[in-house]
Amino acid sequence: MAVAESLDMPVAKAGSELIRQRVRAAWIFLAPMLVVLAMVAGWPLLRSIYFSFTNASLTNIEGAQWIGFENYLSVTTLKSGRVIYDGLLVDPLWWQSVWNTVRFSVVSVVMETIIGMMVALVLNAEFRGRGIVRAAILIPWAIPTIVSAKMWAWMLNDQFGIINDILLHLGLISTKIAWTANADTAMLAVLVVDIWKTTPFMALLILAGLQMIPGDIYEAAKIDGVHPIKVFWKVTLPLVRPALMVAVIFRMLDALRIFDLIYVLTANNSQTKTMSVFARENLFDFDKFAYGSAASTMLFLILTVITVVYIIVGKVNFEGGR
């Protein structure tokens, strides 16, 4: 009886019980994470974006009034007919910090990639004590940023810093240099510390990529009689490229957001002030909460644009080939 009935039953479009169950379970599984993310990330971000269109100040957040794009760009025509542009988009300090950030990010990521590649190649080779070396390499990365910033600040100190001492002994410099103070060297100092700190991570990611290259390709190259350096350029590099691209984008995003290192090391140096530092300064130090929010929003936008462009141009494949 039941059989006869079910025979006539049309096949439901929604798919079988299994599929429905799974999709339902999927959403139930996702829900807690999505709720948490919406709260910790979504809501605050929306608030930031909202504030960037108001005249909110820290002392008066509740009474914030909508002022449109004025924080980004406002145009006032004076009685004399002179037109004055104002706002983030014409703020030279903002653009200076954008430039600083970009310069910092590009240099640090490029250097990290190159050095990280070298280190990864070394770690990928078979040699005695490889495990210890691998562990040693990871140390800089395990040290809290705030700690390493302080450590380096101490080492870079012009009078008591060991770096100057070493360089003097090696005869590379003739007088002690104030690394973090000097406009010319501040960026260099920050870069050195950042590269020191994050290269291990980069090396790790590249190493992971290297280990996925099948070994017999190298043997084929050996039989083809290809010189090791050529092998690197023609075989290794193209093959780790996908892993490299992903590693680079992750690091790039990190670098563009850099805050604590610079904040601790060279907080107010206009040569090293980055977007995050700029935003913080306006948000909390200066009474320009809305302006700071606008800077945060721009920072977010810039990150998004860079990521999207990079992913498209670099044909980055995040899906693990599926």
Next chain:
Amino acid sequence: ANLQIVSGDTGNGLAVLREKLDLFEKATGNKVTIVPMPSSTTDQFGQYKLWLAAGNSDIDVYQTDVIWAPQLAEQLVDLTDATKDVIGQHFPSIVESQTVNGKLVAMPLFTDAPALYYRKDLLEKYGKTPPKTWEELAATAKEIQDKEREAGSKDIWGFVFQGNAYEGLTCNALEWVKSNGGGQIVEADGTISINNPKAAAALEAVKGWVNNISPPGVLAYQEEEARGVWQTGNAVFMRNWPYAYGLGNGADSAVKDKFDVVPLPAGSAEGDKSAATLGGWNLAVSKYSKNQKEAIEMVKFLASKDMQKLQAMKASNLPTIIDLYDDADIAKTVPIIPRWKEVFLNAVPRPSAPTKVKYNEVSSNFWTAVHNTISGNGSAADNLELLEAQLTKLKGASW
């Protein structure tokens, strides 16, 4: 009631605060917890603003920097009425700096002013007296530095100060400018005065010191770095706050008993007076405190004469109560305090009162201009002109 006081004070200062609070607890039966903060005033300030903005009712009393009063005024309780009886004992200038629109937003706790530290032994060795003018300072420093270097002290420098781009540079530069008759950046009435030849000349002079009598690294120095050089015996002169006095006489100090302090030098022109930037800390009650009455009581207690005396004797903090400078006990235990009265009399406030909430940005613009100048990034005149334009724009219709 259970009260919370937040303070960016450090080590010994905190201990003394605790000691005073214990007395307060005993006297009133309230309980007080201290919330320490990073010693960086910028960190403290950002934090406090955020907390206040969010109506944080956990903190009842804030220990505030002299310059913060206008910026935090709205969220702090008016203490005028509550302190009517005692406020007259304090230096009027300090009280004034904490009064915003007729409202006393914070009670002075202790004050601070820098002085010129010099090496008694070296000056004696070369027959010099402590300099009265900056020119004199530069000349003396140069001479001693060069001779000492010839004598084998390779690392010695003439003068160290705080040249890093931060609030401290604003303090240093204000002293240079003011003592050379260049005004105080923004005058009390709100006029932007910084773009003047005297100020420019003062900064150009400082630029000449760097890498000459001052180490190039001075451009990154804050108080500690300067003290480090000084205390290892590698500087003839140092501009610093009173705290360095005690430390300089510490057991492991290379300059123990070899130094003394005098007020900072002045310009060489007629009428130029030494200037010392006014520092110091105050106590304010949060508008969001649930125990305002007790909090005000505590503030008054902590700022009272007895407590300031205790603090002076235990932490070498300069009292804000005038009488205490003539106090015999203090003179005996901390002899420098009476001597600092002289320094303190030359104190100039930073332009936080006229610039109100925009002070931090003014200061930031100022120190950036100064730092650029002394690190050779453009001439003083150009930088100051640019600064004036920035400040004018910042000021808008009014501060």
Next chain:
Amino acid sequence: MLWHVIKRTAFYLLVVGIVVVSIFPFYYAIITSFKSGTALFQIDYWPKTFSLTNYNSVLTTGSFVRNLGNSLFIASVVVAISLLLAVTASFALSRVRFSGRSLLLFTILAVSMFPQIAVLSGLFELVRFFGIFNTPFALIFSYMIFTLPFTVWVLTTFMRDLPIEIEEAAIVDGASSWVIVTRVFLPLMWPALVTTGLLAFIAAWNEFLFALTFTSSNETRTVPVAIALLSGNSQFEIPWGNIMAASVIVTVPLVVLVLIFQRKIISGLTAGGVKG
């Protein structure tokens, strides 16, 4: 043969160079932490003095031990919660076909690129709203912003590589999705869990900005803040010795963790992390 020796030597020199550069600053911090007073301002390449005063003062004054405990607690709970949320979420993202999946994945990636500064004030409002200000939960909650996207992302890629047949065998055995995740997949994911857990732990352990903002008493703070709060005896004094001692204390557990899990970290990344 000679060429071979030269190559070998050059290689080991390179290795030594890499190792020295990597660990020298930490080594120097350790040396410094054993110095005190004016000795701090002298440059030594080898440990000359050995005094535990810095450690003593760090551990006895203030509430550093308590802060260590806080950090440990917070970082562990953060790891536990983010792994819990991420394991289920990544199952959904990697194993179930539903519309909007790629969009979700991309959104999660986008979240991981939020500048912390940008969300600080909004987060603070929330923390106040929930009444968890100045409790460890404020930090646990806010740390989700960076640990969660990261763990979800890594675990998703990892889970995608688990053989489909095992899941199907479990389905045929009558296992629900929950059972599949907890009793079939979870035991297979140890390498990935260890890696992501460790990375999340390090991130949470090292965080500074939120920890500073969302706590307001010594008892609730974490070590990085405590280090930043370490102060000398007077206002401007920077207690390098104490800072270095404290730094060594915070860093050593991480270094030990990294040493222990060194192999796992790499294999976890290889298996899951970044596969172009």
Next chain:
Amino acid sequence: MADLLLRGIKKSYGNVKVLHGIDLDIRAGEFIVFVGPSGCGKSTLLRLIAGLEDITAGTLQIDGQVVNQLAPSKRGIAMVFQSYALYPHMTVYDNMAFGMKLAKGHDKSEIDKRVREAANILQITPYLDRLPKQLSGGQRQRVAIGRAIVRDPKVFLFDEPLSNLDAALRVATRIEINKLHESMPGVTMIYVTHDQVEAMTLADRIVVLNAGRVEQVGPPMELYHNPANLFVARFLGSPSMNTMPCTVVSGGANPVVKPDGCDPIVVQATIPVSAAGAKATFGVRPEDLDISTNGEAIFRGKVDIVEQLGEVTLIYVDVGAPEPIVAKIPNDTVIAKGDTVALTSERRHLQVFDENGIAYPRT
């Protein structure tokens, strides 16, 4: 006892149509093998039956009940995967008990009994406490089968269960599956493979799939001797059946076809008279070809390659067609590369397919 009825089963992934309407009646207790070239949809069909994929159209009945919507665990099926799909973190015992434990309503002793019974049948009792990684491939596959047995299914599904094993093990396990089938007479087994030997030896009936369609269903020998069409004819047998284009000379009784470039041949097939003159395909299996000694021959040509396999020899004879004709001859026949040979075959072995590849039935 489970009859399976497939009616018009279709499956698409998005726009890709994988199965184009499969009709199949499977009797309870039958051993059915799906064969077909890679990608033809064998696994897909099996997974549809298991319930691991949605059926796009058509109905699937098990035991008279439409199960299109039913969860896999409720269909009374058990599945054995190519890669074993054992739970790596569970012991053999737990692997086998897992499904029952989840099902509730079974007490411990009952589970234990069932697991031990299955282990006994498969002789894996000594390994019950081991982890899968401590077992060899063949042992693992037996555990996978044991896990299926414990479920006490009405239908066993196998997806290429032997393809990860080496040659010797493959033979041994194949024989075990055969015995298993015999020991569980009521249980239907559906088995996917691309190995002909497995298909031929295990199946009660073979289902030959090609590009999502059923080409032929029938007992192995039936398919081997009377393939319904060219595809089946060429697919079964190794080396493949030799085929070459031909023309039907005459139909009716004693029909004659003429392979291109060869002499006309009389074949034993029902070719309609009307087909005379039509294009057709002529086929003969390598093993049915012999070296002609009496001059009568179907093909003549030069030996291109000689492959000696020990027991037999394969010769590739170039008869002028694009592909050489392969013949399997006893290895005591002495033939060298370059020899010219004549190949003949008994008439009953010759097959003819019409223009569309459909076989003319043999008489």
Next chain:
Amino acid sequence: MADLLLRGIKKSYGNVKVLHGIDLDIRAGEFIVFVGPSGCGKSTLLRLIAGLEDITAGTLQIDGQVVNQLAPSKRGIAMVFQSYALYPHMTVYDNMAFGMKLAKGHDKSEIDKRVREAANILQITPYLDRLPKQLSGGQRQRVAIGRAIVRDPKVFLFDEPLSNLDAALRVATRIEINKLHESMPGVTMIYVTHDQVEAMTLADRIVVLNAGRVEQVGPPMELYHNPANLFVARFLGSPSMNTMPCTVVSGGANPVVKPDGCDPIVVQATIPVSAAGAKATFGVRPEDLDISTNGEAIFRGKVDIVEQLGEVTLIYVDVGAPEPIVAKIPNDTVIAKGDTVALTSERRHLQVFDENGIAYPRT
């Protein structure tokens, strides 16, 4: 033209000895196949010849020159890997040209000519612009071979080149390799496989390896018909040779052995008289067993399993020994499970091995 001489070649990885001293003479132009069970050291030996691994002891000569120390690229060899090892990011053309391009001294047109020639031989010219991932497995393997051809090597090394391909492709590619060998008469080829058919069909001589030692070297038919020992006897042939313990009844002329549980049998082997009474092993291949019709039989027993493979039928006969005796019989013989059969064989097919598994030579 390259003779290879291996003298006492040993290889250890740390403490693990993998090869225990291999001696081998390979003539120029020969096609040598290494077979052996998994892990016996086939790949290792091949890689030693290629120069991809260091030789622990012994000497390797190519063309009279000791090459132990020579870099792989200078040994005049080319290698084809099981997993193809194509450069995934290069087109087929570039894959093939890569080695030459980097070698310098070849101008563009020369490289082009060589690549196109090789592509022509292997019929991969249409794919020259594709990336490896756009090719099927068989095409990839041809590219890998093409890359080897371009190198114009004296010695070709293949490591299980066909094992990733499906059955049909395997046959086709095997034939191509065979043709390739014929078209390059001077080139030595060394080929590793575990597939018997490949070994038998391709090899001029087969080298049977076992646990790092050479068991026997010889032409395929020689090994098949006259295995030197039990290992080789059982290793070649599918299904394996039936073996059972026996006792030597008498040696000398017309020696007699008695398999346990069977009647004594006269065999054609040179068994010394002194061996009488000794334990030995008796063996006969499944394909050499026939159903006895005249009552004379070696084995008698009940048929356990019948597997019909189409062209032939396998029967598993339980003769009381632990393992059933397998016989391959024509598929027109009607035998059902449970029948009792008598199996016989021609005397010349029977083999006897001494206690140590060494074959008594057949007469």
